[in-house]
Amino acid sequence: MVSINTSNRLSIHEKEVTDTMQLTESQLNVRESVRRLAAERIAPQAKTVDEAAAFPWENFRLLGEHGLFGLHIPVSYGGKGFDLLCSSLAVEEIAAVCASTSVLLCTQALVTYTLLLGGSEGQKRRFLPPLAQGKVPGAFGVTEASAGSDVSNTQTTAEKTESGYVLNGRKVFITNAGEAGIYIILTRTSEHRTRGLSLFVVEQGTPGLSFGEKDEWMGMRGSVTREVILENVWVPHDHLIGNEGEGFQTIMNVFNRTRTLVGAQGVGIARGAFEYVLRYLQERKQFGTSLSDFQMIQGTLADLAMQIEASRLLVHQASQKIDAKAQGVEMYASMAKCHATDTAMKVTTEAVQLMGAYGYSRKNPVERMMRDAKVTQIYDGTNQIQRLIIARQLLRQ
Numbered sequence: 001m002v003s004i005n006t007s008n009r010l011s012i013h014e015k016e017v018t019d020t021m022q023l024t025e026s027q028l029n030v031r032e033s034v035r036r037l038a039a040e041r042i043a044p045q046a047k048t049v050d051e052a053a054a055f056p057w058e059n060f061r062l063l064g065e066h067g068l069f070g071l072h073i074p075v076s077y078g079g080k081g082f083d084l085l086c087s088s089l090a091v092e093e094i095a096a097v098c099a100s101t102s103v104l105l106c107t108q109a110l111v112t113y114t115l116l117l118g119g120s121e122g123q124k125r126r127f128l129p130p131l132a133q134g135k136v137p138g139a140f141g142v143t144e145a146s147a148g149s150d151v152s153n154t155q156t157t158a159e160k161t162e163s164g165y166v167l168n169g170r171k172v173f174i175t176n177a178g179e180a181g182i183y184i185i186l187t188r189t190s191e192h193r194t195r196g197l198s199l200f201v202v203e204q205g206t207p208g209l210s211f212g213e214k215d216e217w218m219g220m221r222g223s224v225t226r227e228v229i230l231e232n233v234w235v236p237h238d239h240l241i242g243n244e245g246e247g248f249q250t251i252m253n254v255f256n257r258t259r260t261l262v263g264a265q266g267v268g269i270a271r272g273a274f275e276y277v278l279r280y281l282q283e284r285k286q287f288g289t290s291l292s293d294f295q296m297i298q299g300t301l302a303d304l305a306m307q308i309e310a311s312r313l314l315v316h317q318a319s320q321k322i323d324a325k326a327q328g329v330e331m332y333a334s335m336a337k338c339h340a341t342d343t344a345m346k347v348t349t350e351a352v353q354l355m356g357a358y359g360y361s362r363k364n365p366v367e368r369m370m371r372d373a374k375v376t377q378i379y380d381g382t383n384q385i386q387r388l389i390i391a392r393q394l395l396r397q
């Protein structure tokens with residue numbers, strides 16, 4: 001086995017073209033401190049987190065202690081009062097060393113952005129602080145067996161009664177289910193395919209709320225998903241998020257933010273694999289010279305580096321447009337998600353190839369990164385759906 005000297009080498013950080021994007025001082029500080037946390041505390045555990053295939057509570061608490069769930073949440077609700085770009089920077093840094101741990105940030109953002117964008121003042125004050133400070137994990141329940149890409153086919157119902165709402169249905173593949181304290185659940189409150197959908201908060205321990213077995217996945221094994229089962233789950237009226245019928249619009253607005261974060265996750269996974277393979281190729285000798293001396297390999301490295309930089313720029317652009325409350329952000333969020341996660345798949349697959357048997361080995365991290373990359377092309381809306389969104393917006397103009 002070739003041993004890789006990771007010290008005394010220029011890292012890709014020092015070559016980052018996107019440093020010229022003029023990040024603010026607080027954004028640079030966030031990136032620097034999360035990069036250190038990732039290197040010192042998260043990276044050494046990444047292999048164990050993958051192999052344990054359980055919810056990584058230790059890492060969840062660590063991210064909470066460092067305020068990373070609350071970066072985009074106002075101080076008045078227990079957050080740090082920064083912006084989406086700060087959260088994107090944090091997700092990239094964590095994903096570069098442990099993609100499963102970065103899912104914790106993306107999933108918490110699905111829940112906190114739902115409350116920020118659709119919740120009442122009372123809901124924000126009550127539910128955001130524990131989520132922002134990492135006291136409890138959240139879960140976001142949209143997908144059903146017959147409502148995957150087609151969210152408008154949601155079958156879970158919420159029936160209004162005098163005292164509250166009664167929820168019935170089943171949600172599948174829900175990240176953090178069984179571990180979370182706060183659940184966002186998309187339900188049907190009337191017939192209309194999209195304007196009949198409504199969101200609710202359901203708290204852990206509510207009678208009638210239960211969970212299926214832990215799902216088994218190819219990658220992201222440190223991220224736990226289960227079925228969420230709702231059998232006559234009663235919640236008070238004030239657990240409805242916004243008004244009846246606003247659920248679909250709210251989750252689309254949430255997805256603009258979280259798809260951007262999944263894009264950041266793609267950039268991070270790609271960068272992690274690229275940095276590793278870059279060092280490896282300089283150390284591994286064949287035919288009497290370093291692999292990195294071969295032009296064919298140099299061409300591949302250049303292609304991969306270009307795609308990573310382009311992906312990061314798309315993620316930063318989408319983040320900045322959303323932070324600036326620009327119009328038409330859907331297309332930019334979808335471009336960031338789609339390009340960056342396709343890049344993660346491409347870079348990790350090439351990284352395995354460039355390392356030969358050593359890349360395919362479980363002793364090195366790139367095979368894990370390749371397995372982790374795959375699902376980023378699937379969740380938060382598949383990349384085919386992102387392409388549909390981009391094309392629809394282009395054709396509307």
Ligand SMILES: Cc1cc2nc3c(=O)[nH]c(=O)nc-3n(C[C@H](O)[C@H](O)[C@H](O)COP(=O)(O)OP(=O)(O)OC[C@H]3O[C@@H](n4cnc5c(N)ncnc54)[C@H](O)[C@@H]3O)c2cc1C
Pocket residue numbers: 107139140141142143147148149150172173174175176217220225375378379380381382383384385388
């Ligand atoms: C690890 C993991 C974690 C997840 N976490 C959550 C979570 O926390 N909360 C949650 O609600 N969901 C979650 N999901 C579900 C995820 O969001 C869905 O799997 C995803 O939206 C796709 O739905 P589907 O799997 O039913 O695929 P389908 O919708 O059945 O799609 C199958 C294939 O057909 C393609 N396709 C579908 N429609 C079209 C179309 N119109 N044009 C072209 N191609 C199309 C898709 O792109 C895909 O390739 C998670 C999934 C995974 C794997």
